[in-house]
Every structure is written in structure tokens, then in C-alpha cells.
Amino acid sequence: MQILGNLSPELWESLWLTLRLAFVVMLLLLAVSIPLAYWLSRSKWRGAVVLETLVSLPIVLPPTVIGFYLLMLFSPQRPLGAFWLKLTGETLTFSFEGLVVGSVIYSLPYAVQPILSAFKSVNRELIDVALTLGATRAQSFWRVMLPLSARGLGVGAILGFAHTLGEFGVVVMLGGSIPGKTKVASIALYDEAQKLNYDTAHAFALILLLLSFVMLLAMTLVQRKISQDR
């Protein structure tokens, strides 16, 4: 633990900020992904394929592309940025909220995909049984569909969280490296490496490595449990 002694309060702040960001993003991802995945899993509309592709786009898109578009979109010179500025008195760029928006877009496919496949694999007959037994659509969703998809939800949440931890390109484009607001751990690591503070950079790299490992380990355990249960 000697290595952690090298971290100044400001660097602890950026770690805490990263965790906060990842957590908020994870909650929002669940809120967006569940209805979205549900709709995608049921939709017979042809355009749904296009939407599903759009949702998956951030998997292959360079993060700087997302960062660039958001930087343009968030500018107070444009309608969206101006609206936000009027609403909150703050610009969306260089703010925690701006990073949240960017991260939700950036991590969306990682949350949607596992949830979508979980929904798709739920046996339709179980839903039908619930319906014939007098359950409403909403009840069948909350009491049958969601519990049966719990592991997919877990995997989606963990992946969304972990992927946000690793964000760099989007934050570089619209963060502005503000301590406590937008200077997340991956940026702090970059800054420290540039300052040739390799000790601090090492500490950060190690913490992020361990965090990522624990995340993926948790996810693998959840997934194994699924295959054992079947």
C-alpha cells in the first residue's frame, strides 16, 4: 500500500470523481437501457434494426468522434448549449453533467446489448402464461420479464460502469481537466505521466488496473452463474 501514499488529495479527488461519474452513468444507463432494450426486443418495425445499429455504434466509433460532435453541440453558440446555459447558468462543456451525457452515449451499447439479449432469451410462453392468469402487461414485465433477466441487467450495469472508468477520448475533447469536476482518473494519469511523475502515474495505473479486473471478475462470475442455472 506504500504506492498509495504517493497520491495527493487532488489525485484522490480525481479517483473519487471517476467513481461518482461511473456510478451516476450506470444508473442512467439502466434507466435508458431497460425500456430501450425492451422495445427493441419486441419491435417488429423494420426501422428497429437501424436503431439497434445506432445504439451499437459507440463500440466501433473513435471516442474523439463522439467528443468532437458533443463539443460542437454543447457550445453556447448552438441551440442545445444555449438552452442548457439559460436553464442552469453553466455551460455543458467542461462540466460534470456534460461528462455524464458523453459517457452515457459512449457506454450505451455495453449496457443495452446484455440486457437486450437477456430480454430476447426470456421464454415468451412464460409471459403468455402470466397474461392468461390475469396479469397486466406492466405486471408481466415487472414480475416475470425483469426477474428472469436479472443477470443480464447485472452484466449491463457492470459493463456500463467499467467502460465509463476507462473513458479518455471523450473527456479529453470536452473536459478541460478541471479538478473535482472533469479531471477523471484516466486524465490525471495522463497529466502525471506528462509531468514525468512516474510514481504517481504508476499508482493510478495500478488502481485502474485493479478496479477493471475486479469489475470483469464480477461480471464473469455473474455470467457463470447464468450458465450453471440453466
Added chain:
Amino acid sequence: MTRKHLLCLLLTACIFPSFALSQTTETLSLAAASDLVYCLEELNAEFQNAHPAIALKTSVGSSGNFFAQIQNGAPFDIFLSADVKYPQELIKAGLADSSSLTLYAIGRIVLWTINPDLDLTRGLQILRDARVKKLAIANPAHAPYGRAAQAALEHHQMWAELQKKIVLGENIAQTAQFVETGNVDAGIVALALPLSPKLKNTGKFFEIPETSYPRLEQAAVLTKKGKNNPAAKAYLQFLRSDKARSIFDRYGFRLPK
């Protein structure tokens, strides 16, 4: 030619692009501080006029970034820093040639905005105005222009007060981009940027008095790799030429003696 041959050729071209594309004899890898980003286009064009056979490869970024990269073996021949300290440190570490250290320009900083409502005749005091919500400077941790901006704000006893407004650009070019896109209300950037053909009709600037920050002496140096590259030596010599000096002059740099 069979398909197999074509594939082989394509592979070779990918792995050894220099064989496939050009027959130029010498290449020159140049790392330059990002205050030079536009100025360098003219410098390089002028240099290529005189040396058409040299293939120039230019990278632009923060001086501190290149300093760290060269320390870790980046294959640049010549390094145009935005200060003297980084080249000197490279010399001390045995990674650059001490006899090649060349002062090529002295930088100046300006307060720049695209908001027509901000009255820049008030100088830096305008930054206290409530309409200035965000101020961009380059990251002082690795950009000399960021350090100059910090020094100027400290000189006017505004550094602590403005902390909440400050946004850090990765380098001075990104800082200018924050201003140009309107994402910040004002920024402290190199004079060379708003004077460039690309940005000269964008917004307005106030020249920060040169007495309020340490002189931004910018030096170039040949790396260990570039020491034996005649093209790199030629470039260094070119930086001292009248042609190069007149370009620096047009971009608002002061000229060293």
C-alpha cells in the same frame, strides 16, 4: 500479375511505405510546440522551397508532452519548444546536442474572445465580469504558454479568484479551439494564433503586457538522433534566416538578437 503478387505488393507497400511512395533521400521528423501550428505551415513551405528533396514530418503538441516523449525515445530529429527549459533538460539528460540550442522566437500572450459584448479595453480586469463564466488557458503542468498565463494572472492577483472559471486546454491549440467554438467566453492564447490567416477574422484580442509574465523565450534543439541528420541541421539554420524571421515577425513573435 496474379492475385498473389498483388497481395504481396500491397503488403510491402503497407509495411515499407517509403519504398512504395517516394524516392526522397532524407526525412526530417520535427516536433513543434502548438503555438507554432499555423506559423509552421508557412515556415515549412518556405523550407521545402529551398530543400525540395527533404521529406518533412511534423508533429504538433504541448512542449511538455514532446519532452516526455523524447525522454522515452521518440524518434524526432528536431524539437521546437515553447520555452528554453525543456530543451535544456534534454541536453542535461544527454538526449540533445548542446551546441545546437537555438533561440528562435519570443512568444507573447493575449486575451482572446469571440463574444462581441466583452469590452477588452478593460484588459484582464474584464475576467472579473460575471459574463465571463469560463476562461481557458493551456495546462500549466506541461504547456509553457499555460505557465505564462498563470504568471500573468498571478501578477494581477487574479489567479486564486479565477480558479472557478478556469478550464485547461491540453495544449495552446486546444485552448484556442475552446475559444473559437464558443465553449469558453475567453482564453489566454499565443498571439500567433489569432494573428494566423485562419483565425485573424475571428473575435478580438487584448495584448497582455509583457511585464506581467516571464519572457517566453522559445528554443529549438537537435536530438541525439537529429545531430547527425544534415536535414535537421539545415532546418535549424533556416530558423535563423531572414525569411524565417520575417514569418515569425508576422505571427507576432518578438525576434531574438
